[in-house]
Amino acid sequence: MASEAPSETEVVGYLKTLSNWGRWGSDDELGTLNLITPAKRVAAARLARDGVPVTCARPIVTDISPDTTFQVLRFMVDSGEGRDTAPPERLLQRRGASEFIGMVFHGFTVTHVDTPAHFFWEGQIYNGRSCNLIASREGAQVEAVELLHDGVVSRGVLLDVARTRGVRWLERGEGVMPADLEAAERASGVRVEPGDILLARTGNFARRGAEGPVNPLRAGSPGPHAALAPWLRERGVAMWGSDTHNDITPTPYPSMGHPFHIVALVGLGLWLIDNMNLEDLGEACAERSRWEFLLTIAPLRFRGATGSPVNPIALF
Amino acid sequence: MASEAPSETEVVGYLKTLSNWGRWGSDDELGTLNLITPAKRVAAARLARDGVPVTCARPIVTDISPDTTFQVLRFMVDSGEGRDTAPPERLLQRRGASEFIGMVFHGFTVTHVDTPAHFFWEGQIYNGRSCNLIASREGAQVEAVELLHDGVVSRGVLLDVARTRGVRWLERGEGVMPADLEAAERASGVRVEPGDILLARTGNFARRGAEGPVNPLRAGSPGPHAALAPWLRERGVAMWGSDTHNDITPTPYPSMGHPFHIVALVGLGLWLIDNMNLEDLGEACAERSRWEFLLTIAPLRFRGATGSPVNPIALF
């Protein structure tokens, strides 16, 4: 596998050689999502033949675990406790329960979308804008998740890399390489085409369930290798998701830190989905021997955000 | 319109006469969502003929406005400001932006799903469980939004009540009545059937945009009238949404407070979507003279929550 890995200089070079800056105009903020056409969506909807929806998200819980960087919050504004026996004069105001929820969705535990504004390189984000536009007070003034107000709807393709390799999960520190994607294509009889949302399963979330969570910064994590970038651009992938935080840990390119994020988000304008749960989906595909489906991703319309927690829904 | 309105006694009676308790078994938590079948979803997917997705959600903003009960929070964990000129030795850790988001999604401004656990009547929630199960610490231990992990996917039908009445929007304090739904059905040539997600447009969100936000508790609000309940049960509506907070203000039934919520959530086990934006959808339907579409609602998989902010996506 090591033979396939490009040098750090080559990966930094991808930011020029694979650049999509200007490809859809100097004002573009959507990047590779431009590759999804209405016709693509119509074709994708025809894949809904069984009427079975499947989640691609992990549960969101408030526990602290080794992979927590920021704890998720849920506090009741009003609970139901004692409302069965509350004195009648107070009951009118006490017939409802509600809660505050809060989170830093970026990190290692929540399934979420990354917009191109989430990462910078040499002070710039996708399409050459200044990273100063991602401001303390206003948040992301460009390339924010609100651009996806109508959702992302297209054909989803699952390439089950762990299954194709014949392992339960990729080892920590291992990368998904172009050869993995091609092997999975061959094994599943599907070919990734322009406008697809490509999901790659490493088994990483299954391992978390089986062995318990670990801190990826200490224990490592599998992830997509930056070597995928030329392949993803050539195939016209519109959005990439995996069951990892979408970079190998420890990083193979120390001066970049998060090479896959940087090349994908900054260079290609390729939006990402981190920390997916691809276990339910993997089973649903395997049962049907069908690795394509209608996929709907509906980010919150949160103004100024560099992403959103999501629950992507595959429809078979 | 007043002639149609049932007495308070009658509405309280709906909790018995229209009850779905036990209808899908004593363990059921899904209520009317049981009415959505795989076949229903397959048929719904066939409605995707143009490949055009349309949001049904409002933007989520952090401003305080007259209809804010709890301010939405967004704070940057890391911003991009100054990261174009930061000294190189710090840059590696400073190539990403991320944020904390927080909100009380119940209220008047955020588009969100209500689970049956959101309201109680005489100490009970849907299917006869004790409201004590909606606890301070654990949140909703039953009938929580996590039940919808695979999303809600079905045929969506928009009944444009304001358009059918020939007004820009319903007045504050006015209710959507069964006659409104039937008139809208006739006008649009669609019939609400079992398993549908029914969306009713009052123009309330358009008015907010045109005239600015008001506090519904002081200025009033249109909303679905509790008189709809028999009709919704008869037609087999699986989920109800509108561009209001889903109860008329001021309430026509003071001892109940939120009669539509109580009858729908507690009695029928009918899940709700509050505070929708049906303006984009209304235009998309009118352009096509087509009032049905594939609708995907993908709540966050938030454990223990009585609902979730959502961005429902209609696909034409």
Next chain:
Amino acid sequence: MASEAPSETEVVGYLKTLSNWGRWGSDDELGTLNLITPAKRVAAARLARDGVPVTCARPIVTDISPDTTFQVLRFMVDSGEGRDTAPPERLLQRRGASEFIGMVFHGFTVTHVDTPAHFFWEGQIYNGRSCNLIASREGAQVEAVELLHDGVVSRGVLLDVARTRGVRWLERGEGVMPADLEAAERASGVRVEPGDILLARTGNFARRGAEGPVNPLRAGSPGPHAALAPWLRERGVAMWGSDTHNDITPTPYPSMGHPFHIVALVGLGLWLIDNMNLEDLGEACAERSRWEFLLTIAPLRFRGATGSPVNPIALF
């Protein structure tokens, strides 16, 4: 030491035999704070002879550690990054930095005051009120921290139990007993008198610094033993603080859980300060061979709260 320990029945009995309910009237919410008189404060102020203030609080940090139950939050609303080079037209709005802070101060890490509303026994809080008054929505409607709007100012006395025992710190699971307090009194030549704020040092925070934090629920913790209650009542202690979370873990009285909290808060109306840092104070006292000082505790005037983070200041 075991010979001193009362039985569980005896400790439960303290709630009657040591009860201060009604002692300061049926409307009282202040409990033992009634014992602090203006004359007491004047005398305490005379102890300020060196003009040296000393903190009794721990730093508040956002890290997750083994003793974190809820992570402390700090997010910048506006930072200063890049504000040195921002374009002039934006500078006017960008000359300040501010932040959001948030926390659940109860727990094991933040120095905080507990009001009597923080704990219940058989459905009641101090002075016989119903625990229903500590409500989801309104918070503590009685016995809330806002009662301390004018602060708590009195003589503070430090009894250094670890020092008196000749150990660096008490072992986990060990309790501070009446004999410890009396030995420390003798060793330091001070006598606890009515209206004093009594602080007991176990060395627990020193151990945290030396060996790193542990989860008290798993590893155990020293703390005040419920056997102290008769002594504290007899001496007229107005407020109690220690460098522990103020109950022994694992609990010696399983059916009570937090016996010291329950007897102190519910029975005596004795307000507590949990998780203090008594290291700086211990050194300041030892240097001077003086174990009394003016102590000022200034809780936030947070309406409806069952406590407040504080930074108690001893003035020598």
Next chain:
Amino acid sequence: MASEAPSETEVVGYLKTLSNWGRWGSDDELGTLNLITPAKRVAAARLARDGVPVTCARPIVTDISPDTTFQVLRFMVDSGEGRDTAPPERLLQRRGASEFIGMVFHGFTVTHVDTPAHFFWEGQIYNGRSCNLIASREGAQVEAVELLHDGVVSRGVLLDVARTRGVRWLERGEGVMPADLEAAERASGVRVEPGDILLARTGNFARRGAEGPVNPLRAGSPGPHAALAPWLRERGVAMWGSDTHNDITPTPYPSMGHPFHIVALVGLGLWLIDNMNLEDLGEACAERSRWEFLLTIAPLRFRGATGSPVNPIALF
């Protein structure tokens, strides 16, 4: 009054002419707090002759009012509701109430300390450090509130400007001028001396109570005029507080925005207390015809924060 007001050029010039940069060494972060000596504190403690403590803080409430910029949060983690009748097997875990609290304390409603890191001028904070040190992720890496771990304890002096002028409150837009302070000194027979914490009452908080809150950005606010700066430096004021947000609105110096903050924090290293409640204190002083007292300010030891909510306690 206009005759006293310096030109904008003069006020900008204060940043040089009144600068305390380097006065206490190039490493100094404490600024004017260096002026408080142990002897000063001992003398201040002698002012505690009645033993009566008085708050200088406003209540902290979760309501949204016209002067709210960020809503204060309080949510129960555990409430007491229904805990009187909970089934015994659950009671052990349900005998306590606790809450999450959160706030952006800077703004117009919460009484809080500002550190010098809160404001910048030409990219610098007090003593010539770069504002880049106030970072998104780490917060204030210098001149943070944690420096005040031992509290601020000194003589407090109240100059009641409104009382001296013979008005209930200063009008919005009016400034506290040097002549006001001198008149109040004469009227009260006190002279501000080095190391004092100077509190100036404009009656602004009384007006809020009498007439209801207004948005200072729209309705205006009284505040300290930047013309005070030479006087404050000459007298050696260690800390300044008032019952305003400590700048006149609308600003008399549009290109500076917050001239008092900038000159005080950046130029002088003079720490501020914003949004005080000086009503209780004003009455306590007037009753006694005594305008000096022991003042204790005990900020939370919040790492990296540019300030802290506080409850300053005056002791008479």
